[in-house]
Every structure is written in structure tokens, then in C-alpha cells.
Amino acid sequence: EDQVTQSPEALRLQEGESSSLNCSYTVSGLRGLFWYRQDPGKGPEFLFTLYSAGEEKEKERLKATLTKKESFLHITAPKPEDSATYLCAVQDHGGNEKLTFGTGTRLTIIP
Amino acid sequence: DGGITQSPKYLFRKEGQNVTLSCEQNLNHDAMYWYRQDPGQGLRLIYSSQIVNDFQKGDIAEGYSASREKKESFPLTVTSAQKNPTAFYLCASSLITGEETQYFGPGTRLLVL
Numbered sequence: 001e002d003q004v005t006q007s008p009e010a011l012r013l014q015e016g017e018s019s020s021l022n023c024s025y026t027v028s029g030l031r032g033l034f035w036y037r038q039d040p041g042k043g044p045e046f047l048f049t050l051y052s053a054g055e056e057k058e059k060e061r062l063k064a065t066l067t068k069k070e071s072f073l074h075i076t077a078p079k080p081e082d083s084a085t086y087l088c089a090v091q092d093h094g095g096n097e098k099l100t101f102g103t104g105t106r107l108t109i110i111p
Numbered sequence: 112d113g114g115i116t117q118s119p120k121y122l123f124r125k126e127g128q129n130v131t132l133s134c135e136q137n138l139n140h141d142a143m144y145w146y147r148q149d150p151g152q153g154l155r156l157i158y159s160s161q162i163v164n165d166f167q168k169g170d171i172a173e174g175y176s177a178s179r180e181k182k183e184s185f186p187l188t189v190t191s192a193q194k195n196p197t198a199f200y201l202c203a204s205s206l207i208t209g210e211e212t213q214y215f216g217p218g219t220r221l222l223v224l
Contacts, residue, residue, distance in 0.1 A: 032211070034213070041220075043216050043217045044154075044215045046215075056198070089153075094166065095209065096159065097142055097207065097213075098156045099146075099154070101153030103153050
């Protein structure tokens with residue numbers, strides 16, 4: 001059974017203070033690892049898909065990286081509008097399209 | 112604008128009542144999904160559908176039913192057999208070949224009266 005663990009559960013940073021969020025996963029055969037951003041009371045917003053170890057993707061202040069056991073979401077010089085819950089999910093090669101989600105990291109950026 | 116719409120935004124269910132959540136997409140995606148989100152838990156799959164007139168149970172399908180009569184629509188019924196229906200329900204859609212990222216709608220919050 002696929003498993004995803006995200007850490008920390010919550011993170012408070014000063015504006016401009018860079019940090020990383022962790023997503024550790026166990027999957028029989030990784031088809032894709034997905035990062036989403038979710039604001040309170042709204043649906044998840046897609047950020048990145050990573051497919052193989054060593055892959056990296058960037059978008060504005062965010063950079064996602066992938067190894068065989070974990071993924072990191074690096075946030076550089078964050079702004080208050082980056083405050084949200086960040087979700088990680090994996091999809092395996094098992095034949096169905098199900099995403100297995102972690103419980104998320106709630107990020108707060110203090111002005 | 113292309114996207115996924117869910118309605119209503121809030122839904123109230125009385126004891127013993129069935130309620131139906133609507134999900135429509137105009138992205139021309141083949142696959143559609145229903146997830147349930149509870150505080151402190153990851154999203155969990157209720158039902159999925161890869162093609163019209165076909166759908167599969169997910170991890171927590173008990174107390175729910177689904178249908179896929181049109182490619183753009185995937186309604187979910189929360190039946191009276193679902194004893195703990197209070198949650199945030201999220202619909203998603205994706206292609207099934209090529210880029211298979213799942214894109215989510217805005218969600219429906221179901222509350223029990």
C-alpha cells in the first residue's frame with residue numbers, strides 16, 4: 001500500500017526566510033509525485049508533477065525536487081501570499097489512477 | 112473559461128436523507144474522481160471513472176453511489192447509509208494518456224443537521 005508522510009505539520013516563517021517542506025513516500029512503482037497548494041475552504045491548486053529521481057521543477061519562489069524516497073518543496077524568500085497548506089501525493093503503476101495524499105504542511109509567512 | 116465546477120458550495124443533510132453533489136468539467140478530460148477531505152487526514156478516494164458508463168469504487172465507497180452518464184459530469188450521491196458524511200468533498204478530472212495530472216474543483220462542504 002502506498003504511503004505519504006509530510007513534515008513538518010506546520011511551519012511559520014518570517015517574510016524572506018527560505019525553507020523546505022518534506023514529503024517522504026513509499027510506493028511499489030512511482031508513476032508520478034504531485035505537489036498542490038490548498039487555501040482554506042478551496043480545492044487544491046496544482047503546482048508540479050515529478051516523474052523520476054533527480055528531476056527538479058521551478059515556479060516563481062517554489063522549487064520541487066525528487067529522490068527515490070522523498071521530495072522537497074523549497075520556498076525561497078517567501079511572501080505572505082505564499083501562506084497555504086501544501087499537499088504531496090503519489091500515483092503508482094498499479095493500473096488505477098488513484099492519488100495517495102499526505103496530510104499536508106500548513107505554511108504561514110509572517111510579514 | 113475551462114475548469115471544474117462543483118455545486119452547491121454548502122449542503123445540509125437531514126437524518127435519513129440522500130443528497131447529491133454535482134461535478135461538471137469542460138476540460139474534455141476522460142477521467143473524473145471524487146475525494147473526501149477530513150481535518151488531519153489526507154484526501155481519500157471515494158469513486159473514480161475513466162470512461163462514460165463505467166466507474167470504480169475507491170478506498171471509502173461505502174455509503175456513496177456514483178454515475179457517469181456524460182463525459183463532462185460525475186455526480187456523487189451521499190446515501191443515508193453513510194453515517195459520518197460531514198466532510199469537504201472534492202471532485203477532480205484528468206486525461207488518461209499523456210499528461211495525467213488531476214485538477215480539482217472548488218469543493219462542496221457537507222454538513223449534517
